[in-house]
Amino acid sequence: xxxxxxxxxxxxxxxxxxxxxxxxxxxxxxxxxxxxxxxxxxxxxxxxxxxxxxxxxxxxxxxxxxxxxxxxxxxxxxxxxxxxxxxxxxxxxxxxxxxxxxxxxxxxxxxxxxxxxxxxxxxxxxxxxxxxxxxxxxxxxxxxxxxxxxxxxxxxxxxxxxxxxxxxxxxxxxxxxxxxxxxxxxxxxxxxxxxxxxxxxxxxxxxxxxxxxxxxxxxxxxxxxxxxxx
Amino acid sequence: xxxxxxxxxxxxxxxxxxxxxxxxxxxxxxxxxxxxxxxxxxxxxxxxxxxxxxxxxxxxxxxxxxxxxxxxxxxxxxxxxxxxxxxxxxxxxxxxxxxxxxxxxxxxxxxxxxxxxxxxxxxxxxxxxxxxxxxxxxxxxxxxxxxxxxxxxxxxxxxxxxxxxxxxxxxxxxxxxxxxxxxxxxxxxxxxxxxxxxxxxxxxxxxxxxxxxxxxxxxxxxxxxxxxxx
Amino acid sequence: xxxxxxxxxxxxxxxxxxxxxxxxxxxxxxxxxxxxxxxxxxxxxxxxxxxxxxxxxxxxxxxxxxxxxxxxxxxxxxxxxxxxxxxxxxxxxxxxxxxxxxxxxxxxxxxxxxxxxxxxxxxxxxxxxxxxxxxxxxxxxxxxxxxxxxxxxxxxxxxxxxxxxxxxxxxxxxxxxxxxxxxxxxxxxxxxxxxxxxxxxxxxxxxxxxxxxxxxxxxxxxxxxxxxxx
Amino acid sequence: xxxxxxxxxxxxxxxxxxxxxxxxxxxxxxxxxxxxxxxxxxxxxxxxxxxxxxxxxxxxxxxxxxxxxxxxxxxxxxxxxxxxxxxxxxxxxxxxxxxxxxxxxxxxxxxxxxxxxxxxxxxxxxxxxxxxxxxxxxxxxxxxxxxxxxxxxxxxxxxxxxxxxxxxxxxxxxxxxxxxxxxxxxxxxxxxxxxxxxxxxxxxxxxxxxxxxxxxxxxxxxxxxxxxxx
Numbered sequence: 001x002x003x004x005x006x007x008x009x010x011x012x013x014x015x016x017x018x019x020x021x022x023x024x025x026x027x028x029x030x031x032x033x034x035x036x037x038x039x040x041x042x043x044x045x046x047x048x049x050x051x052x053x054x055x056x057x058x059x060x061x062x063x064x065x066x067x068x069x070x071x072x073x074x075x076x077x078x079x080x081x082x083x084x085x086x087x088x089x090x091x092x093x094x095x096x097x098x099x100x101x102x103x104x105x106x107x108x109x110x111x112x113x114x115x116x117x118x119x120x121x122x123x124x125x126x127x128x129x130x131x132x133x134x135x136x137x138x139x140x141x142x143x144x145x146x147x148x149x150x151x152x153x154x155x156x157x158x159x160x161x162x163x164x165x166x167x168x169x170x171x172x173x174x175x176x177x178x179x180x181x182x183x184x185x186x187x188x189x190x191x192x193x194x195x196x197x198x199x200x201x202x203x204x205x206x207x208x209x210x211x212x213x214x215x216x217x218x219x220x221x222x223x224x225x226x227x228x229x230x
Numbered sequence: 231x232x233x234x235x236x237x238x239x240x241x242x243x244x245x246x247x248x249x250x251x252x253x254x255x256x257x258x259x260x261x262x263x264x265x266x267x268x269x270x271x272x273x274x275x276x277x278x279x280x281x282x283x284x285x286x287x288x289x290x291x292x293x294x295x296x297x298x299x300x301x302x303x304x305x306x307x308x309x310x311x312x313x314x315x316x317x318x319x320x321x322x323x324x325x326x327x328x329x330x331x332x333x334x335x336x337x338x339x340x341x342x343x344x345x346x347x348x349x350x351x352x353x354x355x356x357x358x359x360x361x362x363x364x365x366x367x368x369x370x371x372x373x374x375x376x377x378x379x380x381x382x383x384x385x386x387x388x389x390x391x392x393x394x395x396x397x398x399x400x401x402x403x404x405x406x407x408x409x410x411x412x413x414x415x416x417x418x419x420x421x422x423x424x425x426x427x428x429x430x431x432x433x434x435x436x437x438x439x440x441x442x443x444x445x446x447x448x449x450x451x452x453x454x455x456x457x458x459x460x
Numbered sequence: 461x462x463x464x465x466x467x468x469x470x471x472x473x474x475x476x477x478x479x480x481x482x483x484x485x486x487x488x489x490x491x492x493x494x495x496x497x498x499x500x501x502x503x504x505x506x507x508x509x510x511x512x513x514x515x516x517x518x519x520x521x522x523x524x525x526x527x528x529x530x531x532x533x534x535x536x537x538x539x540x541x542x543x544x545x546x547x548x549x550x551x552x553x554x555x556x557x558x559x560x561x562x563x564x565x566x567x568x569x570x571x572x573x574x575x576x577x578x579x580x581x582x583x584x585x586x587x588x589x590x591x592x593x594x595x596x597x598x599x600x601x602x603x604x605x606x607x608x609x610x611x612x613x614x615x616x617x618x619x620x621x622x623x624x625x626x627x628x629x630x631x632x633x634x635x636x637x638x639x640x641x642x643x644x645x646x647x648x649x650x651x652x653x654x655x656x657x658x659x660x661x662x663x664x665x666x667x668x669x670x671x672x673x674x675x676x677x678x679x680x681x682x683x684x685x686x687x688x689x690x
Numbered sequence: 691x692x693x694x695x696x697x698x699x700x701x702x703x704x705x706x707x708x709x710x711x712x713x714x715x716x717x718x719x720x721x722x723x724x725x726x727x728x729x730x731x732x733x734x735x736x737x738x739x740x741x742x743x744x745x746x747x748x749x750x751x752x753x754x755x756x757x758x759x760x761x762x763x764x765x766x767x768x769x770x771x772x773x774x775x776x777x778x779x780x781x782x783x784x785x786x787x788x789x790x791x792x793x794x795x796x797x798x799x800x801x802x803x804x805x806x807x808x809x810x811x812x813x814x815x816x817x818x819x820x821x822x823x824x825x826x827x828x829x830x831x832x833x834x835x836x837x838x839x840x841x842x843x844x845x846x847x848x849x850x851x852x853x854x855x856x857x858x859x860x861x862x863x864x865x866x867x868x869x870x871x872x873x874x875x876x877x878x879x880x881x882x883x884x885x886x887x888x889x890x891x892x893x894x895x896x897x898x899x900x901x902x903x904x905x906x907x908x909x910x911x912x913x914x915x916x917x918x919x920x
Binding site for chain 2: 012018019021022057058061062064065066067068069070071072073075076110111
């Protein structure tokens with residue numbers, strides 16, 4: 001929490017419960033971290049990571065319910081909820097299916113038209129959010145290789161996950177200074193972004209976030225919440 | 231829905247789910263019915279009717295979560311959520327334990343200080359809500375016998391549930407004209423109220439509500455949402 | 461219950477709970493009905509009808525858990541559990557994917573190698589069950605039209621569901637006397653079976669089952685549990 | 691697992707799920723550890739530790755369901771399930787209320803009359819199990835202080851939890867050699883037992899179990915499964 005500026009908080013369907021949510025929001029507040037909803041599929045046993053064939057109506061209802069529940073904790077803490085980002089299989093669905101991406105953005109807007117949708121640069125979720133009139137926070141990854149279509153290289157492919165600290169720093173340099181990234185097959189690709197995304201359950205996440213944040217700040221950049229940038 | 235002015239909507243812990251909640255809110259809107267949250271214990275198998283020893287902190291977190299979730303659907307429908315009323319075992323706990331009653335009222339206030347707390351006249355939940363600064367909607371029952379302390383006579387006692395239509399009408403006359411009720415042992419007791427409460431799962435509820443509403447309107451009274459009265 | 465000889469009982473993941481299971485088993489016993497497990501996906505909100513991408517290992521664990529739970533109630537009632545039949549999306553998966561069908565049969569066998577697997581004639585689930593060494597009970601449908609590959613005609617296609625009582629009786633005559641069925645495009649197709657399957661939630665199920673059972677018995681056939689036939 | 695002889699395995703209501711159960715049973719098998727069911731209240735958010743007012747019928751249904759589910763995994767692994775021990779609030783209820791203790795024992799017997807009921811020496815659960823005709827495995831605690839009625843001293847009282855290794859060893863000496871324990875107020879009390887119980891989530895559990903087992907074996911005692919002793 002001390003190292004990040006925006007947190008995605010699970011809302012009870014794939015993980016989290018009312019007590020964990022209250023506690024996480026309080027922790028975020030203490031550390032000046034902006035809170036976003038991280039709604040998932042109703043799949044506690046599978047941590048929301050398994051595809052489920054849900055209709056767009058079901059999807060929207062799951063979003064409204066979960067976002068509303070977290071928003072109540074955030075507002076009870078005297079904060080304003082900043083953003084929404086789908087979790088796990090929903091996240092994957094939001095990248096693969098424009099119709100679902102629009103439905104997610106619509107549901108977020110139903111709850112609050114001032115929400116920001118967070119998603120990787122160049123994805124249909126970014127497009128869907130813009131289509132329905134929500135602001136977006138575009139995410140880049142410092143520790144993941146990219147394909148030429150701006151998708152992340154699948155973890156099963158060698159080189160997909162970048163673990164070497166110097167390589168990560170070099171990628172941050174390139175991202176911050178030129179808004180480009182070198183793809184897995186060596187091409188230079190434009191990649192605009194407002195946020196660098198990190199999974200809390202990546203092994204070595206604590207060290208990685210220190211490397212990333214430390215390097216970003218050494219470049220003279222002040223890390224801010226997404227809402228303060230866009 | 232056509233006969234009532236305020237509805238208590240389950241929020242997913244003891245009954246209801248995101249789809250049912252969306253649908254019920256839409257139905258309420260169509261019929262001009264004000265919506266309130268009806269949070270319950272996390273006890274789906276027991277329909278929230280079994281006592282659970284939850285701490286006041288746990289209780290508050292369950293309230294904030296569920297109220298927030300329903301509020302999102304209500305606001306997505308372009309309405310304002312009117313009130314909060316605990317369900318089942320929580321309702322019973324709110325009548326028996328002033329400390330829990332205050333906790334429930336505090337949690338409702340955390341989500342929105344403009345919420346009304348609905349509870350039977352003379353209960354500690356009414357007191358708790360007033361103590362934390364929320365408005366209250368006091369409920370009377372037309373089909374239930376009262377004890378002298380304003381509690382309802384336990385259903386296991388003969389005469390606790392009034393089924394005879396003429397008796398119910400007579401009680402409504404007395405309630406509306408004198409704000410009093412005759413207790414089970416024949417005494418006349420003051421009973422101020424803003425709402426007449428009915429359980430949707432009482433056998434014959436549809437006829438009963440027609441009897442009550444019909445009789446109330448024949449007395450020349452216009453039925454309104456609680457928020458329009460207090 | 462009075463009309464059927466084998467019942468598929470939900471095991472708590474998509475519907476049912478310990479009390480409902482105990483009660484349903486007791487009802488089956490009273491009526492001399494054989495009980496089978498009807499395991500579903502862990503999807504209470506979707507009644508187990510939505511596809512979920514579960515691994516074969518996950519699938520097997522869901523089967524063992526649910527079958528074991530129901531088996532305990534069946535044995536506590538002094539009965540022997542007769543069969544296993546997947547529910548909803550699992551059922552569809554068992555017809556579409558031979559690998560999953562084998563996994564389901566293996567999981568059933570893990571719990572009891574004497575279980576019968578119930579499935580429509582000609583499906584990969586029948587093959588999977590036979591492959592792992594379980595006995596099978598093949599189901600025919602009297603109120604549904606068939607394709608030439610023995611699959612049921614999709615409900616969205618006109619003529620898929622047969623509602624006319626005389627047509628249903630004629631199909632039963634043909635099934636019972638010749639073990640054939642006329643497909644939707646008019647061809648006569650062999651269809652061996654040990655059971656006629658009916659969904660309890662088909663509109664008019666109570667009348668339909670009387671029509672079917674009455675007609676079967678008028679043909680001089682004694683309806684028995686599957687275990688008594690194979 | 692390497693240090694214990696009998697394991698209590700959660701069955702999904704308060705913790706555990708089908709995958710965890712399969713995996714834990716496999717781990718127990720690898721280590722020659724006997725498996726018992728550890729059924730809990732349907733209270734995932736509260737880890738089954740909060741009292742719920744369930745009827746004896748509800749209680750029995752929860753037991754049969756959970757015990758049956760775990761038994762299926764145990765038998766699928768080619769083992770025989772050894773025992774049943776209630777978890778958390780159910781455990782507490784089984785010690786406080788003889789009627790509930792009998793109900794639990796009856797439910798265990800419904801699933802398998804050969805089950806052993808594990809419970810602390812001198813409790814109503816031991817009596818209830820014997821009353822319904824089940825065998826019992828009586829537990830002693832090496833790291834907890836006792837009252838004169840054989841109940842454990844409440845953790846909130848100083849001296850309730852014994853942390854000093856030498857004291858624990860001395861208590862084991864006394865237990866093993868004389869079947870007595872010194873109560874918190876210094877009296878010597880008879881305490882027959884077949885098992886020494888340890889909570890896996892006690893801080894320092896791994897060291898504690900090594901201390902206990904090491905010391906027991908140095909006394910020349912061979913640690914066996916309960917089923918091998920009684």
